[in-house]
Amino acid sequence: MLEIKNLTKSYGDVLALDRFSLDLKKGEVLGLLGPNGAGKTTLISILSGTLGDFTGTVNFQGRNLFADREVKNRLGIVPQDMAFYDELSAMDNLLFWGGLYDVPRADIKKRAAELLELVELAARAKEPVKNFSGGMKRRLNTAIGLLHKPDLLLLDEPTVGIDVQAKVSILEIIRNAGAAGTAVIFTTHQLAEVETTCSRIAIMDRGRILAQGTLDDLVRIVGERDIVEIAGEFAAAVFSEAVKDLAGERVELLSAADGLASLAVSDTAEIPRIMDRLFQRRLAVADIKIKSPSLETVFLKLTGRNLRD
């Protein structure tokens, strides 16, 4: 359904997308994980048609996505901004934004009522949106993107700054959209969201996809090893030097920053050896955590950074 090839976009000297390529099938829900500056929002903006001056091709349902403005009728966008009119009611907002698409006039109202039920805003449909909570506004923001039943839904961090209940509701909407045959790309910082919602996960950094697949596929990248996270008062270079000769099949240094380092170990018996080495070098260790392999450890291995960095 969506085929992106060698998409490249730069802002001056900064490369936001670096020969980015991706395929997406009908009904597939792709979670795009990446730290700030990874290029997620740039990708969504280009696919939305609001950012130009790029190279590469984007084909959607066999046609150039940007060749025909009417193709936009098949795209649904949920931006990070709460982009609707606060002074209007939820129903009026849906009617206006839905009206910008080629939805038959008779269907818009019916569809708007259905969506308000779906996002649990039916009881307050006629109330000005300015009275809504943050979570309610996020749900409305999502509903606007779905009103015209798009074939491709793009969501840019749709769960930012909302309570758990609203987050669960929005993720449910995304899962349902995928189940109904809509291809979905959504960007997030939250690992748990993609773990529970997406049929495929892509990890991107510095404008490129580093790895993609199902959760199991990605975890296999780290293997069955445990992750040891060590915190203390040490410099990254000193820590790396201290564990250098331990590195091998049984111990792998995943990341090292000043005061925090992560290692993958195939056997927990390796941990005392590591600690012994650190004490020999007089490195002050304040805390040690042992974690099972997860998406977070995959992300850490691939990017060398925590997702919140």
Next chain:
Amino acid sequence: MRRFLLVLGNDVRRHLKSPVVILIFMAIPLFMTALIGIIFAPRTEGMELSPIQLLLVDHDKGLASKLLLGSFDVDQMKKMFQVTVTDEAEGRKRMEKGKASAMIIVPERFTLDLLEAKMTVLTVVKNPAEQFLPDIVEEFVNTMAVMLSGAVQAFAEEARGIRAMLDGPIASFPWDKLGPELGKAQKKMVAAEKVLNPLLLGLKEEETQAAGAKTRFTQRDLFSIMLPGMAIMFLLFIVQTLMRDIISEREDGKLRRMMTTPLRPMELIGARLASGWVMGIAVLLVMVAAGSLIFRAQWGNFGYFLILGAAASFWTAAFFGLFHALVRNRNQAGAFAAPIILAFSLFGGSMMNAEAMPKAFLAVGVATPNRWFIDGATLVREGKFPALSLLVLVGSGLVLAALAVPALRRRTWV
């Protein structure tokens, strides 16, 4: 076209759902007009001074003091003066408390001294806290003194006769001698009447009838002249505020979202300019209605005025379309818009009459919509078609729109 109408309708609906800003901007010119009109308009009807509070102390209680007191009792004087007869101690207390404008003290023997043609003095105590009312009393008493002095001198012989009769007790008053004395006085009055009546000099009231001149400049005329200037000034403020959406929607992501839909940039730009225009006309119409109802202002031919208002609104929408395409953000728009509108209003004649403006102001004013709208409104009020004003407003409005559209087109690429 469907999407153009959808955006236009949505803009109008939104503004009507949050009308506070529009209402405030519409109330300000009406309030300012009322204030200026009340202060500066000529009083033509029902605008009388309240009566002057006057205290009168009568130590004489004689014929002349009664005459003086009686002079305040005629209709004309009753409108001007509210007289309270009191004793001197109480009168002075009230004056110290500022309860009256002036106090006249009639001395003892006032009547007798007059009849004997002796010098006598009336005292006028004035309230220093009041500016001109005590002076009116003083002038009035002066006039009365002159009249009484004149009367006494004219009837000096009769007065002496009557004075002599007053020396005895009242029981022995020679009533039979009073008749001849009064008879002599009557003869003098009849003789005087022959001289004074008919009066040789009459007074005729007339107003100028010069060509085009109005017989009287009323408060209503002042409102009619002021309101168009105020209306165009606040039309600029209102349309500027409404069209600030162009920037705010860019900043809050709504423009980006709109551009992800099949809506074309030109449809959006057209709708934005059209909504500014439509709202401008609506605002002007409400101001016209309010001006007519509240101030009974005269606008002239309504059709002509509607065309003029539509032209001014078009100019305003085009100007602020361009303006918002050029400024970077809401703060810049807010910072620049108010000085520009105030400069338009100052040089264009919204703040002062063109006749009172320096020549340099008039020359600059030609470049403002205010000047052309006010000139056009004046012509419409006189029953003429404002052709030149329309030509200038529509012509320059089209130029502004032609500049605004490509500038806004660049702005919609988010």
